[in-house]
Amino acid sequence: MEILIVEDKFEISRLIQFSLEDAGFSCHSCGDGLQAFQIIQEHQPNLIILDLMIPSLNGLELCARIRQKPGAKDPYILMLTAKSEEIDRIIGLSTGADDYLVKPFSPKELVARVRALLRRSLRQPEQHQVYRTQHFLLDIEQHSALRQMNPNFSEKIDLTNLEFNLLTTFVSYPNRVWNRTQLIDKLWGSEFCGDERVVDTLIARLRKKIEPDSANPTFIKTVNGVGYKFED
Numbered sequence: 001m002e003i004l005i006v007e008d009k010f011e012i013s014r015l016i017q018f019s020l021e022d023a024g025f026s027c028h029s030c031g032d033g034l035q036a037f038q039i040i041q042e043h044q045p046n047l048i049i050l051d052l053m054i055p056s057l058n059g060l061e062l063c064a065r066i067r068q069k070p071g072a073k074d075p076y077i078l079m080l081t082a083k084s085e086e087i088d089r090i091i092g093l094s095t096g097a098d099d100y101l102v103k104p105f106s107p108k109e110l111v112a113r114v115r116a117l118l119r120r121s122l123r124q125p126e127q128h129q130v131y132r133t134q135h136f137l138l139d140i141e142q143h144s145a146l147r148q149m150n151p152n153f154s155e156k157i158d159l160t161n162l163e164f165n166l167l168t169t170f171v172s173y174p175n176r177v178w179n180r181t182q183l184i185d186k187l188w189g190s191e192f193c194g195d196e197r198v199v200d201t202l203i204a205r206l207r208k209k210i211e212p213d214s215a216n217p218t219f220i221k222t223v224n225g226v227g228y229k230f231e232d
Helices: 010-022 033-043 059-068 086-094 107-123 161-172 180-187 198-210
Strands: 002-006 026-030 047-051 076-081 099-102 130-132 136-139 144-150 153-156 220-223 227-230
Touching: 002 010, 002 033, 010 026, 010 107, 026 033, 033 047, 033 059, 047 059, 047 107, 059 076, 076 107, 099 107, 130 161, 136 161, 161 180, 161 198, 161 227, 180 198, 180 227, 198 220
Parallel strands: 002 026, 002 047, 047 076, 076 099
Antiparallel strands: 130 136, 136 144, 144 153, 220 227
């Protein structure tokens, strides 16, 4: 598993790299947003540890670019921020980050978060599975999602790994109501240690991509006081 560390503070970058390499991961590092984007396009890391405040291209802008131009691999993104305000975390997650960690953090927590993110790829079914609903077709092996616009036309939906896994979860259990805890366990696993409201941000991101009107969702419904369910 290849990990790219994007952090302009040398001491922090070295601490992260030492901690991850000690845990058995292969790491590279850089301290500049534009340089990082070039490295990502060429080397396709499995996971990116991304500081919010970096020169040339800040963490939010870099995260958005990565999600807008996916390569052969769609990397997981763990965002680092020295700010503890909720708005910074929400913005980071809405641009496509999978998780966040507020500085200062412990190396053990960092390694635990990285392992939890990378474990998601091991949770995918091995058999070739295809899910169909009236408006969607999901091919698990090909990791592709199509939306049926009319009987004669369908379009591809560009989804991140996490968005694809969430939609697969919904489609494979139609009409089931999921609360935040259940979705976290399904997508992140039992070692998740972030803010459970990441689920709401992820739901909002997916709605923007699959709903005709994300403000009035047709497919992903909110069940007040309980959670979410998928109807099609």
